[in-house]
Amino acid sequence: MSIRSIAGRRHHAAALAATVICSTIFAGPGVAQAGGAPSPSEPPALRLDWSRCIPGSPYDCATAKVPLDYNDPGGRTIELAVVRRKATDPGRRIGSLFFNPGGPGGPGSVQMPQNYESFPREVRERFDIVSWDPRGVGNSTAVNCFETPEEAAEWNAGHAAGFPVGEKERTVFIAAFKDLVRRCEQRDPQLLRHVSTAETARDLDLLRGAVGDPKLTYLGISYGTILGATYANLFPDKVRALVLDSDWDPQAWTNHASDADPRLTSFLRLGSDRSAAATLDQFLALCGAATTARCAFSAGSPQATRDKFDQLMQRLRKHPVGTSTYAGTVADVVNSLYIVHPGWTGLAGRLQDLWQGRVPAPPVFPPPPPVPNPNPYAGVEQGAAVLCSDSPNPRDPGVYHALEEASAVHAGDAGRFWTWAAEGCATWPVAANRYRGPWNKPTAHPILVVGTRYDPSTPYAAAQAMAEELADARLLTNDGHGHTALLNPSSCIQAHESRYLIDGVLPPPGTRCRQDRPPFSPPKPSGGVATGGGGMAGAVSAR
16 A cells, blocks of 8 residues: 555554555665575574453453574564454464565554454464564664654645655655655664564474474465565465465566566555556446445436446546545545445545535444554554565656556546555665566465455455465455455355364465355345365355
């Protein structure tokens, strides 16, 4: 997601419960070659002292101390905030399931408790569910490039929401992120050099050892899939079961491990612009096929609703409604497509308010989870420090407008959003320890890859690419909408994930599942599955 919008999304993560893609860069001298990150020295064993997060909470918290630099394990240490919910059937407990909520920059110490009920019941029974704030993020030793919250708020207010429109806004937008680089380099340049995905994978391996598991059981969504793939290739013999849900294409993430200045941004290489446009078209078509009781923005037919949306965007370009600008609304549209229920219904209501010239009501957020600090600082620089140090982007800020216009030809408004989502990376230094492959090291056990057909962030083609890149992986297709199957439930997906995580049984090749509730529909009791052709409602296919 865009640099600016990701911070707000994490701050109110209880509403949509998914931090998924960010944009920006940081780091230090040198780059690991295609063989991967430099081999570190052996760090000391990790100890976790668990205690209740807060009185009466079902969650336990701990603080882990890990080396800042794995090549200097005796040097500076940093802290990782860790959270755990014990297995609900301790007599049948298998071990721990580690969860990364994406981002980069998603604070697992908050988002795992928020999303705990989304994990399959059988998995909650058999595993302790464990998550953590990755290095540089949230309640861990965090990247923070501002002296005060007021300073951060002033910086955020100083440039366009969503993306810049027009030459004046583009100039201000580019200057704002150059200024952010300057601020970040003044605060803790040492930390900025050591927030790579490879280093987080090494943290994860220490955490795995600290809970006593000989091999890793893991579920990662969105950015968490590239973290999982990195772990699988740094520690292939430590893989027990990995579920990678809504995937990054590793070659798009690394720009094919090339040292050349990339022609496209990370998200344009991934295809986020086209995937978001296709998902938005689905939103408008399904809305138009529904009544206004189900979708407030419906114009009575799919084409009429598409036309209505285009007219609204044209109006907002000239006449914002209150603080709702064209670009800010496009950002809201893309982000709101992530979670079908209740995200799509709420989005339709806000678009209808704008259509009628009303300022949309602010969303109502659920109460915070029972953890010590449910709203840690989540500035844009936290996700930026990871994305931009790991994933190459064009270094000339002047090319982004041309990239925007080219993307808009085939992806419309969503193309503008996703192009500028990575512009902040243009002026950040490059990291020392990024992992660039290989991605096909044979693992101790196979990996399960899950891809959703209409995803506004990570396209289905990227899940196909991830399954092909890994040495031993099986693709499970979610014929549905939204970003991640975890947060857009399918009983079929959950059944396959449970069998895999508990028993190591992969779904048959070509298995396809449906979501439990299509958009703009009343609740349904169960989902369905199809393997090849045909399907059985609520059943799991087998061959």
